[in-house]
Amino acid sequence: MATENETEYRILRSAEEVFYRHGYDGAKMQDIADGASINKALLHYYFRSKERLFDAVFSAAVERLVPPLFLTLGSEKPLTQKIREFVDTYFDTVLEHPFLPGFVVHEMHRNPDRFRKTIASGNLLDLEGLQAALDEGTSRGEFRQTDAMQFLLNLLSLSAFPFIAARAMQAISALGEEEYRRTLDERRALVPVWMEDILKPCTLS
Amino acid sequence: MATENETEYRILRSAEEVFYRHGYDGAKMQDIADGASINKALLHYYFRSKERLFDAVFSAAVERLVPPLFLTLGSEKPLTQKIREFVDTYFDTVLEHPFLPGFVVHEMHRNPDRFRKTIASGNLLDLEGLQAALDEGTSRGEFRQTDAMQFLLNLLSLSAFPFIAARAMQAISALGEEEYRRTLDERRALVPVWMEDILKPCTLS
DNA sequence: ATGATGTTTAACCGAAAAGTTAAACTTTTC
DNA sequence: GAAAAGTTTAACTTTTCGGTTAAACATCAT
Numbered sequence: 326m327a328t329e330n331e332t333e334y335r336i337l338r339s340a341e342e343v344f345y346r347h348g349y350d351g352a353k354m355q356d357i358a359d360g361a362s363i364n365k366a367l368l369h370y371y372f373r374s375k376e377r378l379f380d381a382v383f384s385a386a387v388e389r390l391v392p393p394l395f396l397t398l399g400s401e402k403p404l405t406q407k408i409r410e411f412v413d414t415y416f417d418t419v420l421e422h423p424f425l426p427g428f429v430v431h432e433m434h435r436n437p438d439r440f441r442k443t444i445a446s447g448n449l450l451d452l453e454g455l456q457a458a459l460d461e462g463t464s465r466g467e468f469r470q471t472d473a474m475q476f477l478l479n480l481l482s483l484s485a486f487p488f489i490a491a492r493a494m495q496a497i498s499a500l501g502e503e504e505y506r507r508t509l510d511e512r513r514a515l516v517p518v519w520m521e522d523i524l525k526p527c528t529l530s
Numbered sequence: 531m532a533t534e535n536e537t538e539y540r541i542l543r544s545a546e547e548v549f550y551r552h553g554y555d556g557a558k559m560q561d562i563a564d565g566a567s568i569n570k571a572l573l574h575y576y577f578r579s580k581e582r583l584f585d586a587v588f589s590a591a592v593e594r595l596v597p598p599l600f601l602t603l604g605s606e607k608p609l610t611q612k613i614r615e616f617v618d619t620y621f622d623t624v625l626e627h628p629f630l631p632g633f634v635v636h637e638m639h640r641n642p643d644r645f646r647k648t649i650a651s652g653n654l655l656d657l658e659g660l661q662a663a664l665d666e667g668t669s670r671g672e673f674r675q676t677d678a679m680q681f682l683l684n685l686l687s688l689s690a691f692p693f694i695a696a697r698a699m700q701a702i703s704a705l706g707e708e709e710y711r712r713t714l715d716e717r718r719a720l721v722p723v724w725m726e727d728i729l730k731p732c733t734l735s
Numbered sequence: 736a737t738g739a740t741g742t743t744t745a746a747c748c749g750a751a752a753a754g755t756t757a758a759a760c761t762t763t764t765c
Numbered sequence: 766g767a768a769a770a771g772t773t774t775a776a777c778t779t780t781t782c783g784g785t786t787a788a789a790c791a792t793c794a795t
Contacts, residue, residue, distance in 0.1 A: 348640075350555035363773080375753070431636050437697045440701050482688050486687035558783090574783085
């Protein structure tokens with residue numbers, strides 16, 4: 326190995342950028358090669374085909390996005406703390422890779438089976454465990470009756486959607502890039518509060 | 531007109547299906563033609579180019595999705611009622627066209643300007659008006675201090691994300707199509723409640 | 736009927752993009 | 766230092782896909 330697979334690294338970085346931004350169908354191998362300052366043939370030397378290169382990028386993307394979810398929510402800490410930790414790590418990764426959630430969601434939509442295969446390393450999210458934690462809080466009078474799936478959907482919705490729909494929201498609201506970014510930053514502190522509000526027993530106002 | 535533009539209707543339906551599922555880049559004119567049981571030349575006879583056909587589909591999609599948002603939120607009713615109405619109409623349209631939100635979000639991401647042009651019939655969302663309504667509730671002691679943009683993001687997040695990420699959530703949770711659908715149905719009643727919980731003044735528990 | 740207009744088709748074209756080849760160059764190994 | 770293995774390139778081939786053409790077919794007014 327001459328260049329100590331620095332080339333491979335550059336390819337993956339470039340491919341990431343292009344695939345994240347344009348999706349599989351919109352991505353061009355030439356652009357990826359250009360981004361890595363190599364030519365197309367070398368690209369095919371390292372990764373036989375567009376399909377394979379994409380698989381590498383997609384797996385890495387899922388790997389980057391999903392484990393925090395599983396790990397934080399699977400731990401044995403109090404639920405409110407899990408929420409905070411999840412939002413924090415999620416915002417960290419996504420502020421660094423703003424197109425990541427949209428990319429994964431879109432490609433999953435395009436081809437659900439690929440994802441199943443990528444993720445099906447045995448470990449699905451432990452919904453039952455989450456439900457148990459929720460029920461326990463309910464019986465202690467701390468939480469209202471809450472379905473685990475709905476809880477999870479709320480957490481992900483409030484965290485992910487503003488990134489996925491960033492462009493749309495900017496257009497709809499006439500907010501600039503910078504202003505919108507600030508709005509997103511603020512949510513890091515707000516989402517956990519909202520999630521807890523949603524969990525609290527209903528106050529009959 | 532011999533067939534009373536039934537052909538055009540079939541084309542648009544087919545194009546909708548293909549574009550919604552694969553996006554602009556992933557869609558093939560041949561597939562759209564096949565779906566409408568005609569051949570490619572006839573497709574180009576009705577819609578000069580892929581671009582134009584896409585524009586027709588995209589405009590219709592935006593038209594289907596956005597006005598409810600603007601209208602309900604722009605009305606003069608109490609905010610909590612606006613929320614209920616919005617969620618209700620939103621769920622009606624989206625349960626009928628589950629791929630609509632994902633499609634719009636993705637294509638907007640691909641080309642933000644097109645959307646600006648499609649929607650820029652002068653009417654952007656009246657964020658100031660929404661903020662005024664929120665502030666008024668705050669001063670009456672009914673709501674906590676709330677930023678209009680955050681409010682809007684929450685409403686859309688909780689409503690739209692579960693549809694956009696349907697495939698991903700199903701894979702992650704091992705829920706079947708039908709079960710997930712039921713979960714979504716339940717949210718129609720739940721989202722307004724949550725939105726109100728998030729608005730209420732903070733209870734210092 | 737017939738010609739004008741509108742509709743539909745099969746066959747073709749050209750550009751773009753994925754993928755291949757063969758040769759040159761570099762590095763490693765013995 | 767020479768052969769082997771690994772790396773890089775320019776030029777080429779193939780495939781895919783959007784778009785066109787010209788001719789056949791249908792419909793309808795006069």
